[in-house]
Amino acid sequence: MKSEQYAGKAAVVTGASAGIGEGIALELARRGADVILVARRSELLGQLARRIESEGGRATPVPCDVTDEASIKALVRQVRQQFGKIHLLVNNAGKELAKPLQVTKSQDVRELLEVNVVAVAEVTRRFLALLSKGSAVVNLASAAGITGAAGLSAYAASKGAVIALTKSLAKELAGRGIRVNSVAPAMVRTEMAERMLGKLTPEQAAELEAAHPLGFGTPADVASGVAFLGSDEAAWITGHTLVIDGGFLSA
Numbered sequence: 001m002k003s004e005q006y007a008g009k010a011a012v013v014t015g016a017s018a019g020i021g022e023g024i025a026l027e028l029a030r031r032g033a034d035v036i037l038v039a040r041r042s043e044l045l046g047q048l049a050r051r052i053e054s055e056g057g058r059a060t061p062v063p064c065d066v067t068d069e070a071s072i073k074a075l076v077r078q079v080r081q082q083f084g085k086i087h088l089l090v091n092n093a094g095k096e097l098a099k100p101l102q103v104t105k106s107q108d109v110r111e112l113l114e115v116n117v118v119a120v121a122e123v124t125r126r127f128l129a130l131l132s133k134g135s136a137v138v139n140l141a142s143a144a145g146i147t148g149a150a151g152l153s154a155y156a157a158s159k160g161a162v163i164a165l166t167k168s169l170a171k172e173l174a175g176r177g178i179r180v181n182s183v184a185p186a187m188v189r190t191e192m193a194e195r196m197l198g199k200l201t202p203e204q205a206a207e208l209e210a211a212h213p214l215g216f217g218t219p220a221d222v223a224s225g226v227a228f229l230g231s232d233e234a235a236w237i238t239g240h241t242l243v244i245d246g247g248f249l250s251a
């Protein structure tokens, strides 16, 4: 079903080539947005754009590495030329680091923070000129960033930083009428989740799934929360972290 909630509005989704980002892009397109698909794997972006167009939506793939300054600048330039302003920026691109701290190298932590934190700040900063009153930013945090998680300390720290960044930017940008929120999913079945689950024994994986009263989530479960926070229906919500977790944190 196609709604017109985002009709005439452009939305940038980073990490749109797979998993949750792909789900967010599909949901926004189904709600009428012009979606700008951002990630490094251009073939996957092209496939998703064709799928969105086959459903009657509009999508523009823009290959970009969000850790590369020149790549971000080229992305923002293209979006400015093609769309002028954007209504929504979704900072979804991210990576995991599933290792106990004692076997984690500092270089691994730096590379993780570069994608999960520095790129969120940098992509947002570069898009500020294209955001105006009524527009929104939604960042992908994680339940791990709220509770912490054994074996995921650096990842949890990076997502805790996303929550703090979200709250701070919400205060900084409120005067311009720009809202900034985040979502904090628990385990959602994606390539990333499969890599993390692959490090567990079958018993540990079953235990983790049982800790989610509604089971593991899907990208679509997260996408509807992101679409809500980015829409005018959330006009008085900023600085918030929406937990989307199948009951994980309350279990």
Ligand SMILES: NC(=O)c1ccc[n+]([C@@H]2O[C@H](COP(=O)([O-])OP(=O)(O)OC[C@H]3O[C@@H](n4cnc5c(N)ncnc54)[C@H](OP(=O)(O)O)[C@@H]3O)[C@@H](O)[C@H]2O)c1
Binding pocket: 014, 015, 016, 017, 018, 019, 020, 021, 038, 039, 040, 041, 042, 044, 064, 065, 066, 067, 092, 093, 094, 095, 096, 115, 140, 141, 142, 143, 184, 185, 186, 187, 188, 189, 190, 191, 192, 193
């Ligand atoms: N899955 C979960 O259980 C879960 C739970 C909580 C939070 N999250 C968060 O949700 C977000 C999406 O996770 P996911 O599970 O969908 O992960 P995923 O399946 O591994 O997909 C990650 C996406 O990020 C993109 N990406 C990574 N590095 C990039 C870079 N340097 N430049 C541009 N794009 C980059 C990847 O595209 P390319 O490889 O094509 O560049 C891909 O599209 C992440 O921020 C993650 O931390 C996930």
